[in-house]
Amino acid sequence: MKLYSLSNDAAKPCLVISFKELYLMLDCGLSAHSALCFLPLPLVPSARLSSLPSFMPPHINDPLLEGELKDCCGRVFVDSAPEFCPPLDKVIDFSQLHVILISNYTCMMALPFITEGTGFKGVVYATEPTLQIGRFFLEELVEFIDQAPKAAVATQWKEALHLLPIPLSEALKPRSWKRLYNTETLAKALSRVRIVGYDEKIDVYGALTVMPVSSGFCLGSSNWVITSSHEKVAYVSGSSTLTTHPKPINQAALKNADLLIIAGLTQTPAHNPDNMLGDLCMHAAMTLRAGGSVLIPCYPSGVVYDLFECLSGHLDGSGLTQIPMFFISPVADSSLAYSNILAEWLSSAKQSKVYLPEEPFPHAFLVKNARLKHFKHIYADGFSTEFRQPCVVFCGHPSLRFGDAVHFIEMWGSNPLHAVIFTEPDFPYTEALAPFQPLAMKAFHCPIDTSLNFSQANKLIKDLRPQALVAPEPYVVPPSNAPPKSTLVIEDRPVLSFKRGNEVRLPLKRRKDRVFMAPEVAASLSPQELRPGLHAATITALLTIRDNQHHIMPLDAESTSHSLDSKLVAPSMENVLKGVQYEWSNLEVDEFVRKLAQEGITDAKVERGPNGCIIHLQREDTLIQVDGLSTHILSTDPNLRLKLRDILLKCLPRF
Template structure:
């Protein structure tokens, strides 16, 4: 079995498993970190951003590279990093398994720009929420007229002259702009929706099953299982009590190999404490007359936060403060979260059967406590009032409506921006907006498994082998300082980095063969003992999609072999009785480590010795061939003839 690592970031997983002539991709995440090196793209033209000075040095002068406080930014639409696919032929890819909607954003690049003809599996909520995330990215990209045509900075002979850190990225020439809405629609039409615990046949090699991972709506871990091996993919899982179905841990047990990825990016932080800190920072800002901007994705943790914040604001006397949710997919996101009741935790499901909306944001929208808008133009200006709380994208602060609010409030020392998504370092996200008067708080709410939790989980499920990113097993950092948080498993561990190919010792000794009904009807069974019947089988072996079938062979060229087949276990007492009738005398037997030893004398006083072992029998007659054949016949008579 081989595992290919295509991603350099453990929280944006993409790997490929190759086993038994089947090739399966596990997730296809899109790394958005490169977007931080681009200039923000505001909806309304910003004089400050449009008049940034060009970056000039002794090696090059560029109108595309801008200088803000000594930091270079690319004046173009943001681009993103795809999984590494140069050493893998996607034409041979049989299937793609998607674990959650955050880990599928690179899918259109694979299905629409590569020769991919395999199958794609994801749960229904993952499919629909992933579509919303893709549509939001496309909308942010297409509504602004900034061109990507100036790509001089990506030419190989110029990259080395770019200012740091741009000249340090080895894959900068492979960064890609976002796909189109047509590519999104064509891509998602190829995805087959599945349910948790539904078994899917993957070309006869594996039964593939999705399990609840507890991370977000519809999120899954995957099991690839055959009668002889079991591979588990453990990605982006959580044991915290949020809105999704809880983690299905039991089904992960007895795995030959567990592929682990997607652990918390802030393992030292407690999500509940960070939510409390978020609420306190929000209340502090609002009570001082300031506004709060929360850059966020349009789905995921935002559903839980809306409930927590509204309850807290009511208790703090801030119930009259409006909450705005601005995204081109805000309406669809809120609607989908309420219609997927069967994918929610038990507490939320109980509300569905009352019937009540599982989330309180349905009531918040009705009372206009929460107001959502697709953009800043369609009615938002008519109701906008301050102070307020605004949820807006994108968390990287390079595209989306969050850029407009950053420009509007950056000089307001009463206002605050609170970062809740752990995907982007907040100092880098804020860099093009410096100097900044508004307050910035970092409350990265990441309820995925931390290292302590995953160590305990691994002790419970007891895999035979563990495959995981190399960064998860480092007990020391680059400076030799001991790291408290890392995976410490008591099983053989196989760490990997981007571009690595691991060869794992998962070899099958047997294949399952099905006998056709016609051939089975021709078998002649012989009884070995009271509980076992056996028969010799002759047929033609047919193999298709890893399924082996033994059928009647109609070929007339087969030469029939009428030799007897012997089977069974030699009964020592019966053998001693037959030897005695043969005329052997002074027969004695003794138990040995390997089986039995039998000593005897023939009528001619010649010694003989028989050694019976589990897998062989030795007859020693000191050159007397006639005696050896007579003893052999006695042994054969003790066996079953087929």
């Protein structure tokens, strides 16, 4: 069994395992950190961005490079449509993939890069919320980039990386970066997804069974259990033991695996989600009291549901009930509506509200009372009429490279009364703000990541008791500034680690397989006792292997199913093999000597040794060597050898 790592981001994994001649991809996360190297895409032309000076590396005068790079306060950016770092496509041929298993909607952003234009013929499995909310994420991303197109595409800068300043010079293989897919490609990729439910067992070509179980991270998020007849592999990605709105993690199904693959741990191990949520509410209230507005760059689903609930409650308790909240996203309507019809994927507390009946999420109540107002875009009908300040605006994209958030940063950036609060952990907030410097508005970093931290992961691993553990290299090697006894790694056991581009041989070998025996064959067996508690029997039958299933069938069923046109019919296999018998056990030497005497060979002398004996037939000039594993007859007379062989076989039991 081998594992291939195709992603450089442990929080957005893309792994492939080869097992029983099948290739299974575990998640297809897309690293969007590359977008931070590009200038933002404003919805309306920005005089500030247009006036940024061009950058040319020292001692270089390349007209093809002219205009591709811009300098903003000492930081160099690429002036082009953003590009993304897709999973490696040189390690595994995507056309050979049999199955793709998606853990949650944050780990499927690279799906179109893998399934479209690559010859992919496999099947993609995901839960219904993962597919639908993932669709929201993907459609929003595509629309963000399509609504602010760039006239030119910059490519020449990739040929001069060694001459560029940090961080461009340290960019990870920018020649492999790709522009985002279009709407048509996205629709084709999503049409390949087959919906599965929790604890539903799916047969994979008869060789494996895969089953999603709740991971507790977000709506519809799954861990995957992959089993064969004698092996069990558990894949844990994007899991949480906290009590939030999703259904809690199912640990029982993951226990006692032969192999545990873990990924998608927290990106902010030093920040407690509850503390960060409290800080966010405090910073928002202080900014609003001072007359400023608050921008919260976010994704269209996930933690934003909890932010609506907690922030509205805090503002009510702070006497700021009149402050409006705006949720702006191309998929805002769908996201808010869909979250209220997912009872079976929610925690028991949220489920109980559905049957009262009440909406499981408070944002439905906030929308009804016009406290939370949602729009597709800032230029959507009614937005300019409803918009008033001070307010709280939730919009994308958290990278601040595209989407409506770019407009609000440009509009509010010069006013110190306003604030931007970063809650998504995917992007370093200082990097996100770099192209907007100098910035007067306040910036607060309150990352909320509910996935497992390292202490929780270590406890979970001890509870699950896997035979072997595999994890990304950053989870095994502590950061350089970490204390000697770091809590920022997986510890207390040997861990097999991997990184992008690695091919890792996993400590899981196939030793057994399951065989199904036809009732007729089973009824014909005559087991013989070899020793107390151990019986054996020979089988004369037909072994067939089809769709990775092994079956032992009676010979006559196979032989009678085929007729021959020729008059000369060959004997069936059953007739050929019917008379075959097998001898077993050690030779009883004394009984053998008595049998020889009965056949007229009376001069046998036995010389016993530590490993067996030698029987000497002096008159026939023959030696018979007997040991624990074999018997050898040494004679120049072929007729005598056959006679001695027959006498010897009469001394052995057979079946």
